Amino acid sequence: MSTIEKPSVSAPLELLNIPSLLTEEQRDIQHTVAEFLADRVRPHIGQWSENHYFPRDLVPELGKLGLLGMHLNGYGCAGVDAASYGLACLELEATDSGLRSFVSVQGSLAMFAIWRFGSEDQKQEWLPRLAAGQAIGCFGLTEADFGSNPAGMRTRAVRDGADWILHGEKMWITNGSIADIAIVWAVTEEGVRGFLVPRGAPGFSARDIDNKLALRASVTSELTFDDVRLPDSARLPDAHGLRAPLTCLDEARFGILFGAVGAGRDSLDSALAYAESRVQFDRPIGAFQLTQQKLADMAIDLNNSMLLALHLATLKDKGAVGPVQISMGKLNNVRAALAIARQCRTIFGASGITSDYSPLRHATNLEAVLTYEGTAEIHALTIGRALTGHAAFSG
Structure with a gap:
């Protein structure tokens, strides 16, 4: 009688071999950011969140790592491609949305506004300091x-x-x-x-x-x-009209749509580990069909979100991404990540409502992410306007 080998547990984003789509440099950047966060942030993030504490002393370290304004060119910025920036946001939000929000606001809102619309004197005065984490x-x-x-x-x-x-x-x-x-x-x-x-x-x-x-x-x-x-x-001399700040918001939303994948991935990783270790009725709960159905559905949604993010990164590097595409990415990926975090919480049972596990922290964070920098409703109406030609709101 033949023996069926027990399959190895796969990381969710390896099911479609997504790492093979990345360059060696992109994988190195992602790995470096993940290692830094594992050492400096992950052991403390639950307590920081519980105590409403932002680790300001971490900011120069983020600058030294090259994460602040990393997708901008010159003035002390790293000038990496869109996917590399996105992967850094993914790892940051896999740790906590608050940390990714700091990096997004620093680099894609404050720094980008100066870089895109500022005078040369403004750029020289502020961008190197902001990139180094010497200023916020x-x-x-x-x-x-x-x-x-x-x-x-x-x-x-x-x-x-x-x-x-x-x-x-x-x-x-x-x-x-x-x-x-x-x-x-x-x-x-x-x-x-x-x-x-x-x-x-x-x-x-x-x-x-x-x-x-x-x-x-x-x-x-x-x-x-x-x-x-x-x-x-x-005054920012090249900023004329509302389109200027909205352009900055699209820069930040791009980081969000990658970041949301990170929150979803971390939630699913945590749930997979718990499903293997938690035993009920003499077997791990990961062996039950209902749990496997949840895990499979979430893995599919997570992989789809990651593929969408990488596609938008390719378009961004070609200069071919616009507000509608960014709205699609932000709406889909945040909505999917929020559903994943909520579903993962159910796998933990009562333990899932404690700060010992990350999914509910991710879910509450994602409730805010779903709203800020364009609510889900506004992004849906932006897509609807592109499909129908009818504007359901002004602006």
């Missing part, structure tokens, strides 16, 4: 009453001689209270413009939002500008 940036677009409709923002900048007077408030700003420089968007007589507002500018204050149930290992703030006086040299 934030991005002030969202307001309490104008999230999905930034065109309605109330923050104003008015000319006063050679200067500008900035007045208004911004809400839900990652890195807000720890930022050395804030990129702030305001309405002017000439349309929406961006301004660099340094920490300590008279009239500029920040208040942390502490009652969060998600992204607890991250700083989220409200920014207030009470007649802040700025020289014209603080």
